[in-house]
Amino acid sequence: MVDFVSLLGVKGGPAIRPGSNMPTSTLIHIDGKNFLVDTGLGVSRSICDQGVELNEIDAIFITHMHSDHYLELGPLIHTAWVSGRVKPISIYGPKRLKHYWRAFLDSMVDDIALRIEDEGRIDLEKLPTFYSFEDRQFLSLSNINIRVMRNLHPPILDSFALRFEWEHYSIVLSGDTAYMPEMIDFADQADLLIHEVMLSEGIDLIMNRLGHEDDKLRNHLLQSHTLAKNVGLIAKCAKVKCLALNHFVPDGFAEFNDEDWLQAIRRHWSGKVILGRDGIRIPL
Numbered sequence: 001m002v003d004f005v006s007l008l009g010v011k012g013g014p015a016i017r018p019g020s021n022m023p024t025s026t027l028i029h030i031d032g033k034n035f036l037v038d039t040g041l042g043v044s045r046s047i048c049d050q051g052v053e054l055n056e057i058d059a060i061f062i063t064h065m066h067s068d069h070y071l072e073l074g075p076l077i078h079t080a081w082v083s084g085r086v087k088p089i090s091i092y093g094p095k096r097l098k099h100y101w102r103a104f105l106d107s108m109v110d111d112i113a114l115r116i117e118d119e120g121r122i123d124l125e126k127l128p129t130f131y132s133f134e135d136r137q138f139l140s141l142s143n144i145n146i147r148v149m150r151n152l153h154p155p156i157l158d159s160f161a162l163r164f165e166w167e168h169y170s171i172v173l174s175g176d177t178a179y180m181p182e183m184i185d186f187a188d189q190a191d192l193l194i195h196e197v198m199l200s201e202g203i204d205l206i207m208n209r210l211g212h213e214d215d216k217l218r219n220h221l222l223q224s225h226t227l228a229k230n231v232g233l234i235a236k237c238a239k240v241k242c243l244a245l246n247h248f249v250p251d252g253f254a255e256f257n258d259e260d261w262l263q264a265i266r267r268h269w270s271g272k273v274i275l276g277r278d279g280i281r282i283p284l
């Protein structure tokens with residue numbers, strides 16, 4: 001299989017509805033290795049749809065603990081396990097993730113005990129090893145270097161952007177973040193920048209559609225996500241070679257089409273842009 005990135009889920013936020021994309025997950029296939037960034041709802045099915053066995057995931061990275069990024073982490077590991085996985089798996093993310101894993105194991109204790117006893121499976125608890133992200137961390141897995149940068153996603157503090165580098169190639173994932181000038185340096189001359197995106201015109205529509213009566217959600221969106229025009233600005237200032245958009249806010253609203261997103265991005269960015277859709281594969 002040649003190297004690729006697949007945007008498995010590109011919707012921002014945890015809700016799904018008819019016609020919407022699925023919450024966020026990204027599969028990076030480099031040099032025979034499979035790295036998964038985030039595990040939003042639907043991720044297990046989407047990995048298989050890419051022709052990749054759950055047994056073939058080499059490491060998982062969770063950018064932060066909003067459910068649209070890790071709701072299916074436990075079910076994914078459990079499903080890999082019942083699909084025959086005995087190989088350990090490394091999981092990198094916020095330090096609270098191991099509490100989630102502990103609680104997931106507790107919630108499934110009856111099933112897990114049965115399958116160990118009845119089917120002779122290994123102890124599920126021993127499958128993953130958790131590692132906590134730190135700001136400005138530098139990881140090296142095989143011949144892939146991974147840089148970690150804390151991004152700007154209040155009120156969550158442990159939220160991170162990632163940069164994968166190998167040979168002469170680089171991919172940057174913004175994670176969920178408000179506009180931050182530091183992202184320009186972090187994404188400097190990346191071959192592919194995968195950035196979250198929000199359309200300002202969509203915010204009122206979200207408020208109406210979801211029936212929110214106070215401004216809490218509106219304020220959260222404005223303080224914690226990046227408007228499309230600013231995503232274009234980052235791509236331009238960082239001189240990236242290709243910009244791919246994910247984590248669309250809003251997503252699945254018939255009121256907006258591709259042209260609306262492109263127009264907002266084009267305010268500053270005239271380079272190559274890919275509008276993410278669930279399951280699209282970007283060859284590297």
Ligand SMILES: [Zn+2]
Pocket residue numbers: 012013024066068069176247
């Ligand atoms: Zn999100």
Ligand SMILES: [Zn+2]
Pocket residue numbers: 064066153176
């Ligand atoms: Zn988030």
